[in-house]
Amino acid sequence: MNKFTLLVVMLMCFAFAKAQKSTIVQDSTILRTIYNQNLTNSKSYEWLDHLSNNIGGRLSGSPQAQMAVEYTLNELKKVTDTAYLQSVMVPKWTRGTSELAYIQTADGTQMKVNVCALGGSIATPANGLSAQIVEVEGIDDLEKLGKDKINGKIVFYNRPMEATKIQTFDAYGGCVDQRYSGAAAAAEYGAVGVVVRSMNLRMDDFPHTGAMSYGDLAMEKYIPAAAISTNDAEKLHGELEKQTDLKFFLKQDCENHGEVESFNVIGEIKGAEFPDEVIVVGGHLDSWDLGDGSHDDGAGVVQSMQVLETIKSLNYKPKRTIRAVLFMNEENGLRGANAYAAAAAQKDQKHILALESDAGGFTPRGFGFDTTPTQMQQINSWQPLFKPYLIHYFEIGGSGADVGPLKDTGAVLAGLRPDSQRYFDYHHASNDTFDAVNKRELELGAATMSSLVYLFDKYGQSKKLKK
Amino acid sequence: MNKFTLLVVMLMCFAFAKAQKSTIVQDSTILRTIYNQNLTNSKSYEWLDHLSNNIGGRLSGSPQAQMAVEYTLNELKKVTDTAYLQSVMVPKWTRGTSELAYIQTADGTQMKVNVCALGGSIATPANGLSAQIVEVEGIDDLEKLGKDKINGKIVFYNRPMEATKIQTFDAYGGCVDQRYSGAAAAAEYGAVGVVVRSMNLRMDDFPHTGAMSYGDLAMEKYIPAAAISTNDAEKLHGELEKQTDLKFFLKQDCENHGEVESFNVIGEIKGAEFPDEVIVVGGHLDSWDLGDGSHDDGAGVVQSMQVLETIKSLNYKPKRTIRAVLFMNEENGLRGANAYAAAAAQKDQKHILALESDAGGFTPRGFGFDTTPTQMQQINSWQPLFKPYLIHYFEIGGSGADVGPLKDTGAVLAGLRPDSQRYFDYHHASNDTFDAVNKRELELGAATMSSLVYLFDKYGQSKKLKK
Numbered sequence: 001m002n003k004f005t006l007l008v009v010m011l012m013c014f015a016f017a018k019a020q021k022s023t024i025v026q027d028s029t030i031l032r033t034i035y036n037q038n039l040t041n042s043k044s045y046e047w048l049d050h051l052s053n054n055i056g057g058r059l060s061g062s063p064q065a066q067m068a069v070e071y072t073l074n075e076l077k078k079v080t081d082t083a084y085l086q087s088v089m090v091p092k093w094t095r096g097t098s099e100l101a102y103i104q105t106a107d108g109t110q111m112k113v114n115v116c117a118l119g120g121s122i123a124t125p126a127n128g129l130s131a132q133i134v135e136v137e138g139i140d141d142l143e144k145l146g147k148d149k150i151n152g153k154i155v156f157y158n159r160p161m162e163a164t165k166i167q168t169f170d171a172y173g174g175c176v177d178q179r180y181s182g183a184a185a186a187a188e189y190g191a192v193g194v195v196v197r198s199m200n201l202r203m204d205d206f207p208h209t210g211a212m213s214y215g216d217l218a219m220e221k222y223i224p225a226a227a228i229s230t231n232d233a234e235k236l237h238g239e240l241e242k243q244t245d246l247k248f249f250l251k252q253d254c255e256n257h258g259e260v261e262s263f264n265v266i267g268e269i270k271g272a273e274f275p276d277e278v279i280v281v282g283g284h285l286d287s288w289d290l291g292d293g294s295h296d297d298g299a300g301v302v303q304s305m306q307v308l309e310t311i312k313s314l315n316y317k318p319k320r321t322i323r324a325v326l327f328m329n330e331e332n333g334l335r336g337a338n339a340y341a342a343a344a345a346q347k348d349q350k351h352i353l354a355l356e357s358d359a360g361g362f363t364p365r366g367f368g369f370d371t372t373p374t375q376m377q378q379i380n381s382w383q384p385l386f387k388p389y390l391i392h393y394f395e396i397g398g399s400g401a402d403v404g405p406l407k408d409t410g411a412v413l414a415g416l417r418p419d420s421q422r423y424f425d426y427h428h429a430s431n432d433t434f435d436a437v438n439k440r441e442l443e444l445g446a447a448t449m450s451s452l453v454y455l456f457d458k459y460g461q462s463k464k465l466k467k
Numbered sequence: 468m469n470k471f472t473l474l475v476v477m478l479m480c481f482a483f484a485k486a487q488k489s490t491i492v493q494d495s496t497i498l499r500t501i502y503n504q505n506l507t508n509s510k511s512y513e514w515l516d517h518l519s520n521n522i523g524g525r526l527s528g529s530p531q532a533q534m535a536v537e538y539t540l541n542e543l544k545k546v547t548d549t550a551y552l553q554s555v556m557v558p559k560w561t562r563g564t565s566e567l568a569y570i571q572t573a574d575g576t577q578m579k580v581n582v583c584a585l586g587g588s589i590a591t592p593a594n595g596l597s598a599q600i601v602e603v604e605g606i607d608d609l610e611k612l613g614k615d616k617i618n619g620k621i622v623f624y625n626r627p628m629e630a631t632k633i634q635t636f637d638a639y640g641g642c643v644d645q646r647y648s649g650a651a652a653a654a655e656y657g658a659v660g661v662v663v664r665s666m667n668l669r670m671d672d673f674p675h676t677g678a679m680s681y682g683d684l685a686m687e688k689y690i691p692a693a694a695i696s697t698n699d700a701e702k703l704h705g706e707l708e709k710q711t712d713l714k715f716f717l718k719q720d721c722e723n724h725g726e727v728e729s730f731n732v733i734g735e736i737k738g739a740e741f742p743d744e745v746i747v748v749g750g751h752l753d754s755w756d757l758g759d760g761s762h763d764d765g766a767g768v769v770q771s772m773q774v775l776e777t778i779k780s781l782n783y784k785p786k787r788t789i790r791a792v793l794f795m796n797e798e799n800g801l802r803g804a805n806a807y808a809a810a811a812a813q814k815d816q817k818h819i820l821a822l823e824s825d826a827g828g829f830t831p832r833g834f835g836f837d838t839t840p841t842q843m844q845q846i847n848s849w850q851p852l853f854k855p856y857l858i859h860y861f862e863i864g865g866s867g868a869d870v871g872p873l874k875d876t877g878a879v880l881a882g883l884r885p886d887s888q889r890y891f892d893y894h895h896a897s898n899d900t901f902d903a904v905n906k907r908e909l910e911l912g913a914a915t916m917s918s919l920v921y922l923f924d925k926y927g928q929s930k931k932l933k934k
């Protein structure tokens with residue numbers, strides 16, 4: 001290398017470093033603006049107040065779900081010119097009157113316990129179901145016990161979430177098979193019902209509902225399934241240690257009503273430069289019926305709407321199309337997500353990022369990504385921009401149920417990762433209510449989502465990836 | 468370098484790498500054990516339950532503070548052979564009967580507002596104080612207004628905490644001068660009382676107390692000082708916009724009672740190898756009187772006790788002396804911290820780490836350190852060990868009030884940094900109660916403290932530092 005070449009190379013390096021530095025400065029200024037806007041002028045908390053307190057629990061097919069569709073469509077129309085509905089058929093299930101359950105001891109004592117029907121379960125006979133109860137630690141135990149010991153009995157699934165898992169979703173993943181598939185499995189052994197320990201790390205009196213499925217089971221073999229609070233699961237366990245032939249009474253009159261029409265709600269801001277490249281941000285509009293679904297997933301809904309509101313308020317003109325999708329029926333069918341992905345595939349729409357918030361409105365810690373290591377290099381290069389906001393978690397693994405079906409579009413899939421310690425205190429229970437959401441934590445989540453959207457809008461996917 | 472030398476160097480590198488790797492493996496196993504123990508067998512939550520629900524608010528000099536001294540001493544005796552008291556004189560102040568305040572509009576309407584006396588304030592006259600009220604944004608505004616506009620009036624300090632600060636303690640630091648020094652400053656301009664907007668980022672009805680000082684003011688010039696809830700600060704601001712000569716009524720009968728004896732509570736486990744090198748972990752036993760002081764600082768107290776309990780339960784034999792210090796009177800005097808540091812200096816005790824938990828029992832994010840960059844290199848080398856626990860914050864800046872006086876002992880000063888978003892929702896208010904603390908979040912904090920203590924115990928301070 002002669003002196004002249006060296007000089008040219010040095011000058012290029014200098015110019016590049018300067019340009020790069022100024023880009024970083026500009027990005028960091030924009031992120032600061034995004035966070036300031038969200039912490040001082042966000043609409044998210046007000047929207048959540050309405051969804052939670054004026055509408056309430058929004059189970060698929062319920063009047064409240066329809067109210068939520070209309071409300072969010074109307075609010076999105078205030079934020080963008082382009083807001084519309086996407087029709088989707090969803091299962092309708094109703095809880096009916098409050099459930100009743102008690103432990104019946106040999107001396108005739110009835111100890112009332114807190115239960116709730118699992119979503120999708122059938123009712124008990126009108127006068128309730130009374131049978132001997134047998135405790136297991138999981139589905140695998142059924143085979144060990146065998147039909148003789150299960151036939152005619154209620155099966156009590158009592159494997160708790162593991163307290164030592166730092167990420168509580170891992171503890172949930174290690175237990176939820178009991179709730180989802182426990183009834184179908186136990187029915188094959190002649191069980192007449194199942195009671196499942198609530199997916200909750202805390203000891204308290206709230207039963208936690210959630211989806212269950214009878215799988216391939218013939219309909220005449222369906223058995224009722226309920227969740228029991230963690231305190232009462234311990235109580236039941238204790239009574240079973242004293243008396244192995246303990247009886248249990250359960251009464252619930254929930255009902256499956258087939259399918260009804262509902263909607264995804266979509267709002268978008270068209271991209272100025274690459275309008276055909278879509279960035280999706282989403283949460284799910286439906287919730288369980290016991291609480292008002294503030295954390296699951298009112299938070300994700302209003303944060304997704306807030307991403308558009310932030311863009312509008314800051315008068316930012318995105319290069320790409322930014323689309324908020326409020327999915328219907330995540331909880332018990334994923335019909336909205338599948339319908340959205342099918343429509344996107346049919347129109348051959350190019351999605352570059354699909355970001356979901358469905359882990360509660362708690363302090364954001366970062367994102368889980370479903371993408372390639374090469375793409376992660378680009379994402380990791382943005383980490384310093386997030387440091388002032390204490391956003392530190394950028395890892396492969398875990399995006400979200402509603403964005404999963406968009407994998408084939410080539411999108412980077414991502415899930416906001418809020419602090420997870422308190423999530424399962426509220427998840428699917430009657431205490432998942434507005435007062436359990438902190439305004440700042442909710443707003444920081446929306447700001448963090450908006451920031452990732454800004455960066456993907458500006459830079460697109462990794463160029464390396466496209467080679 | 469000849470071939471033989473090269474071989475020797477390569478072998479040394481290999482052996483060192485292997486030893487270092489195995490050390491890391493060992494440390495990571497021990498941290499895993501510490502976290503598991505804390506998440507499954509901790510005593511911290513049970514201790515906090517007692518402190519909060521059986522004892523309650525523990526203001527210095529109160530019967531509850533004495534009960535807390537006796538309870539924690541007794542519990543520490545169960546954990547270690549060496550537990551003792553350290554006598555300290557503390558100021559005693561009592562709130563008396565509940566405060567009363569209202570806005571008096573020109574048409575005679577009285578609008579009741581939520582206030583509480585600031586700690587250390589004098590009472591109003593027995594029939595209360597009624598005067599015109601003037602709003603300022605801070606102490607600097609007094610000079611701008613001048614004596615003419617302040618004399619005979621109540622000064623209303625209404626500068627809010629800045630919502631855009633990500634670390635809420637920074638927002639607190641930007642406002643708290645109004646509470647601490649606002650009365651003394653306003654008295655110099657002839658004010659007859661002060662009302663200060665609560666140090667709270669949330670809009671709600673809780674007034675937040677906290678320490679205030681009259682500084683060098685002559686005692687006959689003392690004026691009463693109270694905090695007003697954020698909602699009512701906004702209401703008062705709104706009324707002042709309508710009517711500038713608005714009057715305000717305040718009645719409180721708090722009282723200063725001079726000094727009384729109290730105690731720091733200390734428990735320790737002697738070091739096997741370097742018993743003269745002390746590692747301190749601490750929180751403060753006193754609290755304000757409105758709530759039960761669960762976050763501030765019941766959490767720090769039980770986490771510090773839990774560090775000793777963890778060491779004992781795991782049958783770990785520390786090299787250095789591990790000492791839990793439950794400081795008395797952090798809130799309104801720092802007498803306990805100063806007494807402890809003075810005694811340590813007198814005995815010329817070598818302290819290598821002084822770690823405080825006084826920022827609430829929320830999910831831990833890391834530590835703030837007051838130490839040298841060289842020492843930070845050692846600390847930063849431990850960061851990967853903490854990653855599985857989502858502990859990511861290791862920064863210079865901010866340790867804690869109670870460990871501050873230990874700076875001269877040569878100790879690395881450190882403060883646990885929990886997530887700060889919700890802290891000021893509860894700080895010094897009647898809602899700082901046991902139910903606001905999440906068991907797992909509290910336990911993760913104690914595990915994180917225990918882990919740092921383990922590493923400092925094993926490795927001591929940076930060798931580089933000692934050169």
